[in-house]
Amino acid sequence: MAALEARAVPHAWRAGQYRDSLQAGHLCLVVTQNGVLAGQALAMMALDEAEILNLAITPELQGQGLGFALLAAILTQLRALGAHRVFLEVRESNQPARRLYQRTGFVETGLRKHYYPAAQGREHAILMEMSL
């Protein structure tokens, strides 16, 4: 998963962060194509709220609906587990992801300034949420 994300974004989670997330019991869904990992989504629950921690589709398969399907699937699972609201953070410059989240029903609720490391300096995070 770390190798896939490293090919998809400049500041990807390292393998240890994936390991920690899985060991912490976070929800993880993957999509495969011909037995090969094509994408992943991770989320955590806290009482009746959830947070999308990570979503990535391998670059060659982006733009074909896999990200939308994976996001929809993890939201369905979170709802089944009792989540009523779900939150996430996304880089301000990440227009494809922001568009996907908006299409799925997320609304932008805030801004965390200078939150992410970026190629030059730092970048704001857009906070988004959705009722399930």
Ligand SMILES: CC(C)(COP(=O)(O)OP(=O)(O)OC[C@H]1O[C@@H](n2cnc3c(N)ncnc32)[C@H](O)[C@@H]1OP(=O)(O)O)[C@@H](O)C(=O)NCCC(=O)NCCS
């Ligand atoms: C963001 C990311 C996960 C999106 O995955 P994807 O598979 O490329 O996205 P999709 O093909 O599912 O969606 C692409 C478009 O089709 C739309 N779409 C796809 N399936 C759809 C469906 N069944 N119904 C309605 N809309 C759909 C999406 O809303 C989106 O709209 P757009 O054309 O206006 O951009 C992917 O680009 C990625 O891995 N990026 C790098 C990692 C990253 O930035 N992750 C997010 C961090 S917060």
